[in-house]
Amino acid sequence: MSENNSVGLVAPLSAHFDVPLTLKSGEVLPQFHLTYETYGELNADKSNAVLVCHALSGNHHVAGKYKETDKSAGWWDNLVGPGRPLDTNKFFVIGVNNLGGCHGSSGPSNTNPATDRPYSATFPVVTVEDWVNSQARLMDYLGIEQLAAVIGGSLGGMQALQWSIAFPDRIRHALVIASAPNLTAQNMAFNEVARQAIITDPEFHGGDYYNHGVVPRRGLRIARMLGHITYLSDDVMGAKFGRKLRDGTIKYSFDVEFEMESYLRYQGDKFAGEFDANTYLRMTRALDYFDPALPHGGNLSAALANVKSKFLVVSFTSDWRFSPARSKEIVKALLDNEISVRYAEVTAAHGHDAFLMPDPHYHAIMRSYLAKIKV
Amino acid sequence: MSLMNHPTTTMKDNTTIRPDFALISQWVKPQAKVLDLGCGDGELLTHLHRQHDIRGYGVEKDDKNWLTAMENGVDVLQMDLESGLSGFEDQSFDTVILSQTLQAMHNTEGIVKEMLRVGREAIVTFPNFGYWRNRTQILFGQMPVSKTLPYEWYNTPNVHLCTIHDFDAFCQNHDIEIIERKVITEGNMVNFMPNLLGNLAMYRLHKKQI
Secondary structure, X not given: OOHHHOOOEOOOEEEEEOOOEEOOOOOEEOOEEEEEEEEOOOOOOOOOEEEEEOOOOOOOOOOOEOOOOOOOOOOOOOOEEOOOOEEOOOOEEEEEOOOOOOOOOOOOOOEEOOOOEEOHHHOOOOOHHHXXXXXXXXXXXXXXXXXXXXXEEOHHHHHHHHHHHHOOOOEOEEEEEOOOOOOXXXXXXXXXXXXXXXXXXXXXXXXXXXXXXXXOHHHHHHHHHHHHHHHOOHHHHHHHOOOOEOOOOXXXXXXXXXXXXXXXXXXXXXXXXXOOHHHHHHHHHHHHHOOOOHXXXXXXXXXXXXXXXXXXXXXXXXXXXXXXXHHHHHHHHHHHOOOOEEEEEEOOOOHHHHHHOOOHHHHHHHHHHHHHOOO | OOOOOOOOXXXXXXXXXXXXXXXXXXXXXXXXXXXXXXXXXXXXXXHHHHHHOOEEEEEXXXXXXXXXXXXXXXXXXXXXXXXXXXXXXXXXXXXXXEEXXXXXXXXXXXXXXXXXXXXXXXXXXXXXXXXXXXXXXXXXXXXXXXXXXXXXXXXXXXXXXXXXXXXXXXXXXOOEEEXXXXXXXXXXXXXXXXXXXXXXXXXXXXXXXX
């Protein structure tokens, strides 16, 4: 992927909302703000806007760099740019940090304007539905009546699906990648272990650690290490690390001896240094609670009865956390409603992480689908 | 999955269409909901959409075909037919088509049953192994290789070849009613001794009402 297909240098923007937002829990956010980024130009009739929704640990910084010296670009940079599959010569692409996040939008680590102190544990538990409602407010703010597409992987795919349910007239295409119509018990179990690691960290202080001048690093680190295991396939871990020893010999200790341990600790440390524990708790809960079929007695087809957008659903063969079988449930519910849907099952070794990789066939699918969207 | 080279027929609107597709088209009702199993690049569904304004979905396993079908505007689903049609509701399609793919399936019996569960009607086409040219080649001691069976014995995807008589008996034994049967050779209808003179068999089926 050449550098000159990059969106280049970008800067985050912020939008403030004064009209209270009633959340699914019944709680009300009297005011909030969303941090977002845009790439490309909004066309005259505002028909070329694409919203990219982030997953558990993502944010609004989808593509490009803030300064030349940034070590890495936005989290989906390989997809977004002039001439890339989500072509910014054609589309106006929007990335947004979700409510409850820790990268600028209103969330537990922000100051609550009502108290002048961090929201911390008082920031409400937000859901996928709440995110989509707040994203719709952002579209109002940007003057965008209808999105050409909403794209997301994993938890982001759930938001794309929710957009099609909540705002059938405001979205023409939903691209639901490596996602599911809800989490399985096993999947929720991983989230619960991650949360327990954070909550039982002595430095968590009931979520009020900001006022104690500490961070529950240990908990966050373990949560991320666990997550990482589930985002990769056994095969990829085997190929990447196998049973390789870092120093070539067994030391009969509990220090880092295997390469795999070194990798997990590195990922855990990196994450604990940059992510907020209260946000992590809320993101995993949003995953757990998402279940659009629930109000319809578990009938997903009924939940999608009013959907008008067209769909691209993509899964990856080695993804065991959001398996192809779960994507097929979405496809079936769409078929039951005679909605236009294309479904690809991409052969990939990388497990759940595959949705962020620039696999040529996967990107050909994205490129080809997006190229057909009329703006 | 297209397993042979085909002559084409020029249609009224100047597009060309394979003769077997033209015949299948006669069995599909206007505005029908159609599922094409092993839809390849989506040619048949595109044709049916143009002719009959159908609501169509295709199933295709191969990456390259899948992508081409999508580029051709087909709602194509990447699934493996060998594992059945569990993603489809009972009687949710007017017509389910399996065009020249039956012979390459391992779960032959299962797929025909599944087609009649999901569709009110099924259309199955396959190369007739009883065609005289195949018989001649066997008589001379070798496995048939022809336009309809363009593979050597060691690289053929065809694992369940059958004759028209075989398939008639299969339907009889599985409570499947043959609504209509057409047999063609090089695009021409064969009415006389079809099991000997026809190289492509086409069946329109539904479940026998018991």
